[in-house]
Amino acid sequence: MFQETALSGQITFFQKLRSLDYILLFCLLILGFVSSLSMYSTEGGEVLYHTKSHVIRFIVFFSMMLIFSFVNLKLWHSIGYIFYFVVLCLLIWASLYGVKASGSQRWVDLYFINLQPSELMKVAIIMCFAKFYHRTQIHLVNSFKNIIIPMVVLIVPILLVVSQPDLGTSILIGLSGLVVLWLSGVNAKYFIYSSLILLISLPFVISFLKPYQKLRILTFFNPDRDPLGAGYQIIQSKIAVGSGGLSGKGFLKGTQSYLDFLPEKHTDFIFTLFSEEHGFIGSVLLLFLYAIIIYRTAKIGGSARSFFGKLFCYGYASSIFIYVTVNMSMVLGLLPIVGSPLPIMSYGGSSMLATMIGFSVVMSTKIYQKQIIA
Amino acid sequence: MISGGSDTSYRKQSVVGRRMFILSAAKLIVFGGIIAQLFSLQINQNKKYLTLSDKNRLREWKLPPIRGDFQDFFGNIIAGNLKVYQLHIIPEQVENFNSLIIRVKDILELDQKTFNKIIKKKNSQKPWETLIISENLSWDQFVKINFYLHELSGVKPVLSVARSYPYNENYTHLLGYVAQASQNDLTNNDEIKKKHVPGLRVGKIGLERSLENDLIGMNGVQRYEVNAYGKRINQIDHIEGQKGKSIRLTVDTKIQEKCNELLKDRAGSISVMDIYTGDILAMHSSPSFDPNLFLYGISYENWESIRSNPKKPLINRSITGLYPPGSTIKPIVALSALENNVISPNFKVNCSGKIEMYGQTYNCWKKKGHGVVNLRDALKVSCDTFFYEMSRRLGVDRLNETAKKFGLGNKVFKNIFNEEKIGLVPSTEWKKNALGRGWVLGETLITGIGQGYIQTTPLQLCLMTAQLANGGFKISPKLIVNKDDLTFEDVKSKMDKNLEKKIQGPDFDDALVDLGISSSKDDDLYSPLFRNQENVKFVLEAMFASTNEVRGTSFSSRIEDKKYQFAGKTGTSQVKRITEAQRELDLDISQIPYEDRDHALYIAFGPYKNPRYAMSVFIEHGGSGGSTAAPMAKKLFKVVIDRHEEREKFKQKNINFVA
Structure with a gap:
């Protein structure tokens, strides 16, 4: 009976409801809860602006995600390109008329929200590529045309975001795109060649970097060369994490954070605060939570019959992995400091919105996992 | 669709499944790497980062330590700590700083200069740092501020402590003074560096400086948690500081004050010493100044008046003033001649007022001459001619040996005053080394009357006198009372024992020291400085004659009451060579320009029957020793002897009293 209805594409609402991935939803809710508490801690144990708006955003976007989950996967597939182009237009808009803040122009004023299109692009690029490779036949994947088009599709938004300037997000967009390209079967040699080219051209790229970006890279290799200047963030972050120890200093007792030694504690360094207060055990548990989310997302992809759904889930799971890895490595001193939020944990509406849109598609894939898209 | x-x-x-599998493996590895890094930071290096985090958040504020007191022999505080009223503002806690500060300015009636200084200070420090408006409010100002306090929120009247010298200029050169620690103080004294807080006062000269490490005390500590901007969030800890050691000195304020009174308006120095224990009862240099002036930074006017005073109040004449001793050296010259068997007490010289030697004329101070004089008479009337002849026979090197033994040409204190001068007792070897020229015999003659190269400090002369007066035993002058100080009786019996040993024959102990078998040479304290004590006694008797017999140079300053009777020797040392023509003029002292006038000196000891104290009086450009210095000694002796009884009574009552 199920098969029949599945084949006919007719699924009842209760069937949809039952086929939601509750483990994934539960993990997301826990993450939302943990992130709200962390935000509460950044404000020294008071419910102030950041905590309030973070909680509201989480509730609104999580509900939105639940509703969008029931949208037919076909619809997501059909708007794959449109979504990309809309976000691209918003990026151009941001470059031209965007809101400036702290030296970069990344936001579009939509009256009810200051939207950061570059965050949406992180999801849009995956949707766009998923649709592109859904259609492309396997033997044509490595044809010249099918290499060039995705490259252009990927490079245009990257350049736009770099020019804002926002190195961190552009790297994340690039990596998200590349990981989908890899999954869709683009010949491994292209990756090897291009990384070789990148390596050779690195000195030239560096020479085009802004002085503060160069400083960050130098600082990454030796944070002590300027402990009060460029190295300050990474040194203080490592002190905070390291002083957390096995079980942490306790909730609301992270001295590095409440005495303001920790920079950007709401956004990029939220994990540092969490790690200082909850220690090694807490940090590993948080990492485990992300691992479950990534695993469940990938698992949905694995059981999806449509290539679009499969590729999107695989790609999105990998992207989440990349966001988490880049952010944590950064605050633990394994990578240079580039602006990159930790999904759901970090403060930021656009990031939250983009993340939830991604999970909508993932949930939709779960609900419509037996559906085949022409 | 399915088939197609x-x-x-x-x-x-x-393909996508395979590649996803590879990717998942990679993800696991990367997550493993992150966990490894977390482990390394939080488990392996936890201690290191905890320390760093504490270093971040905990800041210690050192509180100024409370300085130890100085007390005189009787326990009177001569340098203490005074409660002072200060006014503090923490600008951050003030709503409208500008209007508040103007209000405060009006209430305290601050002048524009001080006001500008405060504004400048405010701008140079962080808003949460305490701004000291005034370090020393007068009582009236303090009362006024407290009256208006309700409308001056953010202003804090504070009770603090500051150094005070209750006897003002009396102890200035002895104690020195304190002032804000300079960069120099910090680099030269680790103790100061360790305990330094802004505004800390440290000793600049004198005992305040040399005893700094005992006086300074221990800082109290307040530990605060601070935020990244250095702002105090809350207090974690408070450790009480410790007051510095109180130091009791051997000086007697009554005698010290008398010295100051005697030297009023003059440049000079008076020192009084116990001839057995070496206790210094008084040591005053004049003119002096009020050290309290230096506490809050001396004002320009005050500093100028001290600095430009031609009598140079900043100099501690007692130990850094170098002057020719004049005739006060004669007891040592006589002793040296006797000890070396150059002459016998019966040796006579006919003084005609001058003597021709080596083609030069050497004058006696008495133009008419003293006639035929023996050694006793020569000391009594201070006959220069006799001493020329005797010095000629003695030679400068033997004189040098005796003079050095008795404390000339050496520092009196080991390391209390780093400005202390050694002085100079010439010898043939010294001249060859220092000036590169050979000794001229004529120079021996003038050395014999305390002129020429020889230079001594007033305190050296006092020590010399003391060591003669105690029968010729070595003593060690001291200013600080210690628990294990020997009493007069202890010292006396030690001296007697040492004398007995000497009489008994070959000095076994000395031989051991010389052979390097026995311990330090420092044990020669209280040991005899003479070969034959009769020689010392002879000199002392002649000094008695000089003061108490008719024709003696200080006869007019004698005291006949046996209780106060003292013996002494005058000295009048020439500042510049005088020509024959000037000598003929025989000018009155008031007719000579101040800086060309002779120095007046007087050394004395008493009471004569059982001497206990020695003193030296030095008046810079004071004229003759007999007319200027000796009368002061007479006045002072009365006080010293009277105070002796008080001192003994006090000792009886407070056997173990240190401070």
């Missing part, structure tokens, strides 16, 4: 693309669809699925 099934092959390509299947291949696509398998």
